Amino acid sequence: MxxxxxxxxxxxxxxxxxxxxxxxxxxxxxxxxxxxxxxxxxxxxxxxxxxxxxxxxxxxxxxxxxxxxxxxxxxxxxxxxxxxxxxxxxxxxxxxxxxxxxxxxxxxxxxxxxxxxxxxxxxxxxPIRPELPGVDAPGVHGVQTLDDGQALLDTLTGTRGRRAVVVGAGYIGVEMAEALINRGYEVTVVHRGREPMSTLDPDMGRMVHEAMEGLGITMVNDAEVTKVLTGDDGRVRAVATEDAEYPADVVVLGIGVxxxxxxxxxxxxxxxxxxxxxxxxxxxxxxxxxxxxxxxxxxxxxxxxxxxxxxxxxxxxxxxxxxxxxxxGGGYATFPGVVGTAVSKVCDLEIARTGLREKDALRAGLRFVTATIESTSRAGYYPDSSPMTVKMLAERRTGRLLGVQIVGREGAGKRVDIAAVALTAGMTVDRMTALDLGYAPPFSPVWDPVLVAARKTARVVEEQRG
Missing domain, CATH: 3.50.50.60 (FAD/NAD(P)-binding domain)
Incomplete structure (x- = not known):
């Protein structure tokens, strides 16, 4: 002191x-x-x-x-x-x-x-920066801090070419791909997974893939970057995999942190x-x-x-x-933990998840069931209602909610908060079906999509018990 x-x-x-x-x-x-x-x-x-x-x-x-x-x-x-x-x-x-x-x-x-x-x-x-030849060349950027963001913008401003490669398709990779499209770049995303957004199960990630291609982004799946190629000036000129080269005037690493x-x-x-x-x-x-x-x-x-x-x-x-x-400061507080809630977007496609994916549940040794439903953001007859897909995981024997993934347009993303609260409370999917959620045609159907998914999942749990 x-x-x-x-x-x-x-x-x-x-x-x-x-x-x-x-x-x-x-x-x-x-x-x-x-x-x-x-x-x-x-x-x-x-x-x-x-x-x-x-x-x-x-x-x-x-x-x-x-x-x-x-x-x-x-x-x-x-x-x-x-x-x-x-x-x-x-x-x-x-x-x-x-x-x-x-x-x-x-x-x-x-x-x-x-x-x-x-x-x-x-x-x-x-940012994860793989040990690859050329990865430290000028024009290759990780994006984690405001200084990183400023350095990337400086490169974009000072670069004549309009070709960008994003390595990785997690949250940062997906969001940066859209940002570069918005800046007028031709964007290629190279990633190791079967589908983008490994925070989702592949069947849900497929919808993100289709949305990104709809923006004009070239998606390269199941591909491992082997090196970053540079030009005579030492700057990045391409990204190489075992099978191909992808020209690049700028490279953004979106592999994670x-x-x-x-x-x-x-x-x-x-x-x-x-x-x-x-x-x-x-x-x-x-x-x-x-x-x-x-x-x-x-x-x-x-x-x-x-x-x-x-x-x-x-x-x-x-x-x-x-x-x-x-x-x-002399007081008392605790942080009990998380359920893993996150939201993102690609253009007007909203992407949300909370709790466990299938592989998370398997890794934890849990036996589970899944159900996927298609619904709408508003009452079907109300203007501008848009489709929404909800996938739900529940523990096989008890029906305890384990995870929810949602992909859809306006009104889809923040619905994941219903599931986040249910997860935190340790609710079963059967109990969820009785949740007293707000309803009016401009906001949801009579049965909210999350509750529709809970009903279907509860039926699957009951069938498994039988």
Whole structure:
């Protein structure tokens, strides 16, 4: 502890990472304890703080007017609340025994140690960058931070050619493919899976595939990128698989992300099988009373399967930060876990999932049944009603809801929240059929599509029992 101006002692909270989890934690701790009681020092290696990484594809694609629209709170705003946020400063070492961190100013190169009484690790995640020849060539981009988004936009602005290859077809890959189409690029998506969006079962991913082709995107399935080819100027010129080459003036890596836990690993902190930090319900790092971790660098408990997973989403990161800040500020809060809810879109096609896919249920050792239904977003006679497909998984013996996937047009995506609540409550599909959901023709049919799927799934469960 260090001495305050009043002659007493105050604690120092050090935060590594200036985005969602880290600055939510810092802000919440500051709400609970004033600067005379708690000094807060935060380090961020990038140029921006407290921004929406989820909005980057929409900024790149032109749906969001400018970069500043994605910034929730600037460094100056944090400093005005007595949070000493040090930008362009990278923490290079955590000394757990000495209760201090070493940081380097990325502009000057100067290094210094900062002691802490309490530590928050919110180092986020890094884009997966496969070890391929040419993958580090100019024109190849991962997209995880606002700095990454700015670098990609700079490349797009300075590139004459209009051919883009996106490697991977998860959330980032799909969203970036649409963004590049919106910017007038010819887009090819190369991915290893049978269908895009591996967060869905393949039968549901097929609908995403068809929608992407409808946008003019060339889909290359079941293909592994073997190298990135470069021109005489050293810049990317194509992406190669075993069977073909795909010309590219820019390449975006949408393969996914891994927890950024090199610092934690070097410090001997506990990591899980996915490489993320392991925490307790209060987001404390296991075995360390005064160290917390949150956001994309941690693993979370899946409430449906009972297993730990790495799910890098801003929704979780902000909740983690609130819990950490409350506990670091002297209060009490917990983060019980997740059910794996996510939504996305391709043009006007909305894509949503929560809970387990078929392969997740198999991996967890669960026996299950499935049912898929076709319905509409509104009463069939109401104008602009659009089709919707809902797939539901339930435990074979008990009928407990295990997962839901929804693909459709307007009004489809957010319906997944009904299932997310049912999963969190541990409901059976039979119990779901009696849910008292809002109804009017402009909003849904008399039987909401999620309830229609629950009815069909409940029948399948009953048939299996018989």
């Amino acid at each position: 260090n001495m305050s101006a009043a002659g007493g002692t105050r604690e120092r909270l050090v935060v590594i990472g200036g985005d969602a989890a880290g600055m939510s934690a810092a802000s919440q701790a500051r709400r609970l304890r004033g600067p005379d009681e708690l000094e807060i020092v935060a380090f961020e290696r990038g140029h921006f703080s407290s921004y929406s990484a989820c909005g980057i594809p929409y900024w790149v694609g032109g749906d969001v007017a400018g970069r500043d629209e994605l910034i929730a709170r600037t460094p100056e705003e944090h400093r005005a609340r007595d949070i000493d946020l040090r930008m362009r400063t990278e923490v290079t070492e955590i000394d757990v025994a000495g209760r201090r961190v070493r940081a380097r100013d990325l502009d000057s190169g100067a290094e210094s140690w900062t002691p802490y009484d309490k530590l928050v690790i919110a180092t986020g995640a890094r 891994r927890p950024e836990t090199a610092l934690a690993r070097a410090a001997g902190l506990p990591l899980g099988e996915h490489g993320g930090l392991l925490t307790d319900l209060g987001m404390r790092v296991r075995g360390h009373e005064d160290i917390w971790a949150g956001g994309d660098c941690v693993e979370v408990l899946d409430l449906v399967s009972g297993q730990r997973r790495h799910i890098p989403l801003g929704t979780h990161a902000n909740k983690h930060g609130q819990v950490i800040g409350t506990n670091a």
